[in-house]
Amino acid sequence: MNLQTSALRMGRFMTTVKYILLILGAFIVFFPFLWMLTTSLKTVGESISIPPTLLPEKLQWENFQNAWNMAPFPRYFGNTILIAVVGTLLTVTITIFAAYAFTVFRFRGKSLLFMVYLSTMMIPTELLLIQNYVTVTKLGLIDTYVGIILPTLASGFYTFMLREYFMQVPSSLYKAAKMDGCSNWRYLWKVMVPINRNAIATVTILCFITQWNAFVWPLMVTTSDEHRVLATGLMYFNLSASSAVNLQMAATTIVVAPMVVFYCVFRRQIVSGIARGGIKG
Amino acid sequence: MDMKLTLEHVTKDFSGTLAVNDISLTMQDGKLTGLLGPSGCGKSTLLYMIAGLEQVTSGHIYFDGQDVTTLPAETRGVGLVFQNYALYPHMTVEQNIMFPLLNARVKKESAQKKAREMARFVQIEEYMHRKPAQLSGGQQQRVAIARALVKSPQILLLDEPLSNLDARLRLDLREEIRRIQKETGVTTIFVTHDQEEAMSITDELVLMKNGIIQQIAAPQAMYRYPQSRFVASFLGNPPISFFNMVAENGLVELSPNLKLKFPISLSGPVVLGIRPEGWALGSGIVVEFLSVSVRGREQYVSFMLHGQKAYAILDTENAVKPGDRLSLALKPYCVHLFDPENGLRLGKGDAHYVE
Amino acid sequence: MSSKRQRTLRPHRNGAAAWLYLLPSLVVITVFLIYPLFKVLRMGFYQKYVFITDTGSGFGLDALAYVLSDPVYHRALSNTCFITFVGVPITVALALGIAVMIDSIPRFKGIFQNLYFLPYVTTVYAVGTVFKWLFHSDYGYINFFFKFLGLEPQAWMTDPNLVTLSVTIFTIWNGLALKIILFLAGLQKVDKQYYQAARIDGTSRRRVFFRITLPLLSPTIWMVSMISFIHAFKTYSAVVAMFDKEAAGPGNSAITVVFYIYNMFFKKGQVHYAAAAAIVFLVIIITMTALQKIVAKKFTYYG
Numbered sequence: 001m002n003l004q005t006s007a008l009r010m011g012r013f014m015t016t017v018k019y020i021l022l023i024l025g026a027f028i029v030f031f032p033f034l035w036m037l038t039t040s041l042k043t044v045g046e047s048i049s050i051p052p053t054l055l056p057e058k059l060q061w062e063n064f065q066n067a068w069n070m071a072p073f074p075r076y077f078g079n080t081i082l083i084a085v086v087g088t089l090l091t092v093t094i095t096i097f098a099a100y101a102f103t104v105f106r107f108r109g110k111s112l113l114f115m116v117y118l119s120t121m122m123i124p125t126e127l128l129l130i131q132n133y134v135t136v137t138k139l140g141l142i143d144t145y146v147g148i149i150l151p152t153l154a155s156g157f158y159t160f161m162l163r164e165y166f167m168q169v170p171s172s173l174y175k176a177a178k179m180d181g182c183s184n185w186r187y188l189w190k191v192m193v194p195i196n197r198n199a200i201a202t203v204t205i206l207c208f209i210t211q212w213n214a215f216v217w218p219l220m221v222t223t224s225d226e227h228r229v230l231a232t233g234l235m236y237f238n239l240s241a242s243s244a245v246n247l248q249m250a251a252t253t254i255v256v257a258p259m260v261v262f263y264c265v266f267r268r269q270i271v272s273g274i275a276r277g278g279i280k281g
Numbered sequence: 282m283d284m285k286l287t288l289e290h291v292t293k294d295f296s297g298t299l300a301v302n303d304i305s306l307t308m309q310d311g312k313l314t315g316l317l318g319p320s321g322c323g324k325s326t327l328l329y330m331i332a333g334l335e336q337v338t339s340g341h342i343y344f345d346g347q348d349v350t351t352l353p354a355e356t357r358g359v360g361l362v363f364q365n366y367a368l369y370p371h372m373t374v375e376q377n378i379m380f381p382l383l384n385a386r387v388k389k390e391s392a393q394k395k396a397r398e399m400a401r402f403v404q405i406e407e408y409m410h411r412k413p414a415q416l417s418g419g420q421q422q423r424v425a426i427a428r429a430l431v432k433s434p435q436i437l438l439l440d441e442p443l444s445n446l447d448a449r450l451r452l453d454l455r456e457e458i459r460r461i462q463k464e465t466g467v468t469t470i471f472v473t474h475d476q477e478e479a480m481s482i483t484d485e486l487v488l489m490k491n492g493i494i495q496q497i498a499a500p501q502a503m504y505r506y507p508q509s510r511f512v513a514s515f516l517g518n519p520p521i522s523f524f525n526m527v528a529e530n531g532l533v534e535l536s537p538n539l540k541l542k543f544p545i546s547l548s549g550p551v552v553l554g555i556r557p558e559g560w561a562l563g564s565g566i567v568v569e570f571l572s573v574s575v576r577g578r579e580q581y582v583s584f585m586l587h588g589q590k591a592y593a594i595l596d597t598e599n600a601v602k603p604g605d606r607l608s609l610a611l612k613p614y615c616v617h618l619f620d621p622e623n624g625l626r627l628g629k630g631d632a633h634y635v636e
Numbered sequence: 637m638s639s640k641r642q643r644t645l646r647p648h649r650n651g652a653a654a655w656l657y658l659l660p661s662l663v664v665i666t667v668f669l670i671y672p673l674f675k676v677l678r679m680g681f682y683q684k685y686v687f688i689t690d691t692g693s694g695f696g697l698d699a700l701a702y703v704l705s706d707p708v709y710h711r712a713l714s715n716t717c718f719i720t721f722v723g724v725p726i727t728v729a730l731a732l733g734i735a736v737m738i739d740s741i742p743r744f745k746g747i748f749q750n751l752y753f754l755p756y757v758t759t760v761y762a763v764g765t766v767f768k769w770l771f772h773s774d775y776g777y778i779n780f781f782f783k784f785l786g787l788e789p790q791a792w793m794t795d796p797n798l799v800t801l802s803v804t805i806f807t808i809w810n811g812l813a814l815k816i817i818l819f820l821a822g823l824q825k826v827d828k829q830y831y832q833a834a835r836i837d838g839t840s841r842r843r844v845f846f847r848i849t850l851p852l853l854s855p856t857i858w859m860v861s862m863i864s865f866i867h868a869f870k871t872y873s874a875v876v877a878m879f880d881k882e883a884a885g886p887g888n889s890a891i892t893v894v895f896y897i898y899n900m901f902f903k904k905g906q907v908h909y910a911a912a913a914a915i916v917f918l919v920i921i922i923t924m925t926a927l928q929k930i931v932a933k934k935f936t937y938y939g
Contacts, residue, residue, distance in 0.1 A: 015742065018741055019744075022737055022741070025734055026752065028809075029751060029809070030754075032763060032767060033766075035769075036766045047775075050775050051775075052775050093660075094660045097660060097661065100657055101654045101657035105651065105653065105654030106654075107651030107654045107655065108651060110654075120670070123673055126870050127917060128669060128676065130897070130898075130910055130911060131671070134687065134690055135671075135672065151664070151667075153661070154661040154669065213757075213760070216872060219876075230759075232761075234765070249769075252765050252766060256759070259759070260754065260757065263753075263754060263756075267753070270757070271817055274756075276821075
């Protein structure tokens, strides 16, 4: 046997090892989801059997119905959609405005202010929530949609990201638009936004995920089911259904499923957005 | 559509550097004026100030007597064509041309109609539904011209519109710009650093250097009677050659057989400028060729004259080679006299032979 | 002429409009990002603070001294450091290994990517609930596997010495997706010509990895590590999901720094202690960020 074929065999062997390791890893990554799904379809007895059984004998679809009825999940869903959609639209709009101001305008203190925007990325929001809770309380916005959405609207990170894209639009287009009698407002909506629609879509998707998955801040400022979102609602559901693992998992599946679907639809944008932007703010 | 454009003491100060230094001039209405100069001479800055994209530091700009100095660009009614076309990449050709009209709240149907007329005028109507990226550079620039003209501007400004095109397209589009300007009769300013381009299509040339106007004249007049050493050297390719000589009462002696009398009575050191096309084989001065480069219809030769290198363009009737010693004659109208101190032209009109 | 020269105009500015576009984000950033930062910094130095009226008095280091000598805070710090400095290196190494393997296999790259990326979009709280049950000492799958492998089952959720390890394991699992995405993106940027050149030179696979892939990927590794360190230092939701927002495990044994801050604020109502703890937290985060900037300049290879 010569060296070449042995190297080839070695390569094939390594590839096989890689596939085995990757499948094993994927199983570990995926197992919690699998367990969540199967447990949500078990009886209480099956869900706490020793040793554990992975698959239920009979699929208990009514777990979902029971879980759905035990807590105001329609309300949580509505709240989450409302907050995520409105929060995302407002964030993206505000961010577009700010990125635009930092792109085509010339004004005193521009670079200093941009530095401020950049440095807000480094402030851990965990630190601010204490005072924001005080502020929101003072404004009388505790347990309101406005109170949940408002503090999350400005993002130094998204502003920075969009500005990077806006800056790539040649300044001669702005000059041309001026010569064409175009106002700043029209230039933004007719030229800047359409040219950067891909970048804006990416920011929108990343922002939507963040808004949908928000947990700590909604947990702090909501005191009633009326304004709870899915994630915090799930926590209160778990407290009330503390022993019924199967129902907890049915509820968890209900909470996790929409984002999984969202992921399947927008996978490409999500992945390229993260890869390009580094990390969400 | 033609309109008189007047600049009065226009100055642009970029934090200490005077890009445009106290320029006053009136552009001929309905004519094509070339703004020529080396890069960084302030010609583009001047153009942008007329457009309203740059604000003037001091001075005034008048359109038909109306002061527009502080008017924002979008309200001046000026059309501008950029070197890099600056077409909106996400819009079709039609949408690009319609954009200025829609900005002015023209109804969509009439905007479409006008855009189509304009596209036909610049011969791009078959590409109406393409995006700029699907067009060649020349076609893109035609779209840009159509976009600048569609709103019937009072002035059309062209900022090095041909610089990004290859040589062949440049020739085509340069003729096209001439035709468009003639047919519309719009007052046009054409900025370029290419003297050949400027000379070939403009009615009048404004030559700038370091923010200051060097000379304003019709192209041929500027070439024939350069007001300064700089103007003489900027126009013409291969360039004019200069020689430090001494004049005696307006007479300069290149050799005993070659004496020139200039229409000025002056004695002392002078700079003599000789255009390369002024030389021809004939009786005058004997020189030894250093190099010969044949270019089809003519041949360029170099030789030493009074201690300085000189160039000549000769016809190809007689083949010459380096090392040949031959006698050259000189056409007096191709010779200019300049002041060695300030570089200004000495004497009006042409020189003539003296026996 | 001189009279005309005096009328100098300022360079072309369109500032007024710019401020209008900036206004919305500026208001939010000022009220909810900048103001609270300074407010919390001030709060931590109050000697007395009344939440209802948002008024404080005095200036001193009492709150800071209290927090720094509080054994619960020590526990929170050591737990957080464990999650950060044990958990993150493991996650980064695993993610790097997985990313390199996915990048090098000839087929099914897309499927593996999709599987490994999925956890990125799921709420920490929801998945944390799942892990709470997987860690259950009686009917959790993890102890089931332990027994299967002949190991002693552990009280993952009730043994005070183990709870932080459980949280760390969860954060490792939870952090993999993002890091794999970032590493794969980094690997795609590595010029494949290097590999071809190495193959022509007859370089061994192991050598290619350590001499080419790793050095070229070092900026990405560094960036991912630092993001992860900072992110891990903020661990809170994972603890709430696996235990409770009122108490982090038996006797608060799984408490983290952020958990401590919120607990001080919401449960105990000691706002200035919470603020003082937050200041310590901020100092640590800033130090880590600064360290990242300094070391990044020295360490990494930029191709």
